[in-house]
Amino acid sequence: MSTRLAPTVTPDTAFFWEGVAEGWLLLQRCAACGRFRHPPRPMCPWCRSLEWKAVEASGRGTVFSFVMPAHPELPFMEYPYVVAVVELEEGTRMVTNIVGVGPGEVRMGMAVHVTFETFDNGVVLPQFTPEVDR
Numbered sequence: 001m002s003t004r005l006a007p008t009v010t011p012d013t014a015f016f017w018e019g020v021a022e023g024w025l026l027l028q029r030c031a032a033c034g035r036f037r038h039p040p041r042p043m044c045p046w047c048r049s050l051e052w053k054a055v056e057a058s059g060r061g062t063v064f065s066f067v068m069p070a071h072p073e074l075p076f077m078e079y080p081y082v083v084a085v086v087e088l089e090e091g092t093r094m095v096t097n098i099v100g101v102g103p104g105e106v107r108m109g110m111a112v113h114v115t116f117e118t119f120d121n122g123v124v125l126p127q128f129t130p131e132v133d134r
């Protein structure tokens with residue numbers, strides 16, 4: 001297993017990364033209008049409320065878009081790999097990796113679910129893998 005750069009944790013994102021370390025995919029949900037948002041930020045972009053709760057996501061979604069980065073080659077990555085925008089069931093999107101499938105088999109609209117990967121340097125990242133019955 002390779003290593004990964006550790007995420008930058010801020011007061012706004014700490015709940016998310018603490019959840020990931022425990023195997024939970026947490027999303028911010030506005031306490032006023034109920035909409036989900038990601039990445040975490042202090043204010044709701046729709047109603048401007050500063051009140052929110054951390055809610056566990058279903059972990060299911062679909063591939064909205066994806067790329068296979070090639071240059072510049074990063075020493076800690078194994079090539080080829082897929083960077084995707086996954087649209088979660090909750091209606092918000094997340095930038096992530098698609099794993100457990102050949103990069104050439106990834107398709108827009110593919111049903112995926114979250115999986116948590118622990119790298120050699122202790123970094124835990126949420127990644128997505130195709131649903132079995134696709």
Ligand SMILES: [Zn+2]
Nearest residue numbers: 030033044047
């Ligand atoms: Zn709101």
